[in-house]
Amino acid sequence: MLEKLAKQTAIYGISTIVVRFLSYLLTPVYTYTFSQATYGIVTDIYALIPFALVLLSMGMESSFFRFTAKAEAEGTSAEDVAARKRRVFATTWGANIVAALIFFLVVVVCRRDVAHLMGAAYEAHPEYVVMVAAIILVDVATMIPFSRLREQGRALRFVALKAVNVVVNVGLAIAFLVAGLYDTAFGVGWVFVANLAASLITWFALLPQLSGKSLRIDRALLRRILIYSLPLLIGGLAGTANEFLDRQLIKYLVPEGAMAELGIYGAITKIAVVMMLFYQMYRLAAEPFFLSNFTKEEFVESNAAALKYFVMASMLIFLGIALFRDLFALIVGRDFREGIDILPVVLGANILAGVWLNLSFWYKREEKTQFALYVTFTGLAVVVVLGLLMVPRWGYRGAAWARLGAEAAMVVVSLWLNRRYFPTPYDFGRIAEYVVAGVALYLASEALLHYGSPTVVVRYGVNVILFMAFVAFAVWREKIDVKGLVRSVMKRR
Numbered sequence: 001m002l003e004k005l006a007k008q009t010a011i012y013g014i015s016t017i018v019v020r021f022l023s024y025l026l027t028p029v030y031t032y033t034f035s036q037a038t039y040g041i042v043t044d045i046y047a048l049i050p051f052a053l054v055l056l057s058m059g060m061e062s063s064f065f066r067f068t069a070k071a072e073a074e075g076t077s078a079e080d081v082a083a084r085k086r087r088v089f090a091t092t093w094g095a096n097i098v099a100a101l102i103f104f105l106v107v108v109v110c111r112r113d114v115a116h117l118m119g120a121a122y123e124a125h126p127e128y129v130v131m132v133a134a135i136i137l138v139d140v141a142t143m144i145p146f147s148r149l150r151e152q153g154r155a156l157r158f159v160a161l162k163a164v165n166v167v168v169n170v171g172l173a174i175a176f177l178v179a180g181l182y183d184t185a186f187g188v189g190w191v192f193v194a195n196l197a198a199s200l201i202t203w204f205a206l207l208p209q210l211s212g213k214s215l216r217i218d219r220a221l222l223r224r225i226l227i228y229s230l231p232l233l234i235g236g237l238a239g240t241a242n243e244f245l246d247r248q249l250i251k252y253l254v255p256e257g258a259m260a261e262l263g264i265y266g267a268i269t270k271i272a273v274v275m276m277l278f279y280q281m282y283r284l285a286a287e288p289f290f291l292s293n294f295t296k297e298e299f300v301e302s303n304a305a306a307l308k309y310f311v312m313a314s315m316l317i318f319l320g321i322a323l324f325r326d327l328f329a330l331i332v333g334r335d336f337r338e339g340i341d342i343l344p345v346v347l348g349a350n351i352l353a354g355v356w357l358n359l360s361f362w363y364k365r366e367e368k369t370q371f372a373l374y375v376t377f378t379g380l381a382v383v384v385v386l387g388l389l390m391v392p393r394w395g396y397r398g399a400a401w402a403r404l405g406a407e408a409a410m411v412v413v414s415l416w417l418n419r420r421y422f423p424t425p426y427d428f429g430r431i432a433e434y435v436v437a438g439v440a441l442y443l444a445s446e447a448l449l450h451y452g453s454p455t456v457v458v459r460y461g462v463n464v465i466l467f468m469a470f471v472a473f474a475v476w477r478e479k480i481d482v483k484g485l486v487r488s489v490m491k492r493r
Contacts, residue, residue, distance in 0.1 A: 024331075026173055027270040030191070031263075031333035033182055039336075040259035041121050041188050043266025044251060045132055047244035049139075054236040056099045056140045059229030060092040062364055064147045067092075067225060087218045088225075093144040094215040095222060100140035107133035119251065121259060131192040138199040145206050164205050169198035231369035238376035245380070246399040249387040254395050265396035267336035268343055271328045275317050275350045282310065283357060290361040299365060304426050307358045311431045312474055314351040315438035319470055321347060322442050323463040342400040344442065349400070352407035359414035362422045371417050379410040430477065437473055441466045 030039055067088045075081030107114055108130055115126040122128055149158040172194035176182060181190045250262045290303060321328055322344045329340045356375065363371040383406035390398025418424055445463055448454055454462070474480075 024270065024273045025170055027267065027273075028331050028333070029173060029177060031267050031331075031336050033177060034188065034263075036260035036263035036335055037121075037257075038188055038259075038263070039266060040251075040261075040263035041128075042191055043247060043262050044118075044121075044259075045128075045192070047247040047266075049132065049136060051237070051240045051244050052103070052136045053139060053143070054233070054240045056103055056136065057096055057143050057233075057236075058099060058226075059232030059236060059369075060096050060225070061143060061147050062232050062369075063225045063229040064088060064092045064144055065151060066228065066364065066367070067221075068151050087221055089144065089148060090216050091218045091221050091225060094217040095225075096140050096144055097215065098217075100137045104133050104137040125186075125189060128189050128192060131189070131196055135192065135196050135199050138196070138203050142199075142203055142206055145210060149209070161202060161205055165198045165202040168201050169194050172197055228367060228369060231372050232364070234373055234376075236372070236376070238373070238380040241380050241383075245383050246387065246403045249383075249391045249402070250396055250399050253387070253391045255392065261396045264336050264339040265342075265399060267332040268339045268396075269346050271325070271331055271340075271343055272321065272346050272350055273331075275314070275321065275347050278313065278317055279350060279354045279357075282354065286357070286361070290365065299362070300424050303358065303361055304424050307355065308427050308430055310354055310358060311351070312434045312478070314354060315434045316470060316474065318344075318347050318351060319438055319441060319467050323445055323467055324460070339396060342397055345400040345404050349404045349407045352404070352411050356407070356410045356414045359411070359418055362418060362424065366422065368421070371421075374417065375410050375413050378413045379406040382406040382409040433477065434474065437470060441470055 030042055034042070068085055071084035071088055072081055075084050111126040111129045112123075114129050115122040118129070146158060146161070149155075149161075173191065176190045176194060182188070184190075247262060247265065250265060251258050254261050286306065290299065290306075325340055325343045328343070329337045360372065360375070363369060383402050386402035386405045387399060390402055392398075394401075445459075445466055448462055449459060
């Protein structure tokens with residue numbers, strides 16, 4: 001069964017890596033172009049957008065997958081199943097669009113007040129706020145259509161449309177740079193112009209997929225969906241808040257140079273691109289996979305195995321980036337590299353986010369979504385408390401550790417809930433081995449750096465050996481037939 005998940009992950013993965021790589025080309029473009037404070041605006045906006053998307057989507061993505069699966073199970077014929085699926089699509093999509101339109105109109109009317117609340121950097125340009133609201137409107141309108149492609153297993157179509165968005169965004173951003181538009185009075189606003197244009201073009205590319213699709217909302221079905229999705233919405237808001245509150249704490253709690261510190265923090269988090277790519281491609285494949293109609297036994301077995309392999313792969317990526325972080329630091333401008341020491345902390349937080357994603361599938365499947373509230377509000381409380389204690393003193397470094405603490409707390413609560421209400425035979429022994437091995441190898445590299453004073457050649461030579469040691473350990477523990485894999489690849493050629 002995991003072969004299907006692995007196949008979907010590979011399709012999303014290879015394509016997503018290419019697409020996201022193009023997107024992350026914007027990181028060196030912006031960090032080599034803008035000052036720390038100006039890039040802080042970009043960091044701020046792109047931390048707030050996901051929060052708004054979660055709010056306005058109202059948990060409808062997970063609801064769409066769950067209720068589409070229920071339609072297949074409850075339908076009495078092929079025609080009945082198709083009709084039920086159409087109602088689910090129309091209801092979830094329609095609800096999202098209505099919410100997004102209301103949001104957009106409120107922001108347009110109150111744009112100066114919103115700009116004032118967001119800080120001095122925005123007050124001179126309330127049009128930034130309007131453009132960002134338009135981006136959010138279009139992106140919310142495309143969420144359910146994209147979810148439909150995932151539900152149908154049309155991964156290539158999904159990624160192709162996402163690629164259109166990224167290529168247009170990157171192309172326009174570079175064109176604006178060449179044209180010198182970032183040096184005009186409108187400045188960083190051209191970043192949002194490029195994003196809005198890309199979102200609109202993606203919307204128009206989706207329209208052929210939506211021909212003949214109704215937006216008629218089934219009120220009775222909507223009530224059922226909302227009962228399921230509202231806990232996910234609240235939990236999603238709290239979870240997303242955990243990811244953007246670290247930025248907001250820097251913005252409002254750092255005594256001096258807050259936007260500059262925010263810019264550094266945002267740039268360093270962008271360096272963790274590979275970890276985020278892996279997390280995103282796994283989520284895209286895993287969510288519809290685990291919310292399908294499996295028996296409890298199949299689900300438990302697959303989820304337990306998936307967590308082990310996720311941690312193993314994550315620790316491999318962690319070492320690949322952390323051991324060679326000086327090379328990855330070249331992605332951002334020189335002014336931003338002073339914060340490279342927090343990169344391992346950011347990577348650790350990303351790994352823990354993936355762990356608790358795995359631990360969330362069981363309560364989504366069992367429709368006990370109220371548990372999402374316990375998990376995410378725990379994380380929210382921890383990031384606020386730790387942020388208030390650490391950020392005023394240590395700035396972006398305190399924010400990084402606060403987020404790591406929040407993600408760890410959410411994993412602990414998720415594990416407790418799972419053990420109590422839905423025991424799953426996770427191989428904690430093997431998982432712990434991979435974590436301990438990865439951390440130990442990283443600390444060995446750091447000890448060599450601080451106490452051995454090695455040359456660059458020696459240091460990176462040792463780091464290559466340490467990285468390969470982890471690979472060899474994973475191959476040995478999982479009894480992977482490397483020769484068999486090589487022969488299989490050669491035969492396909």
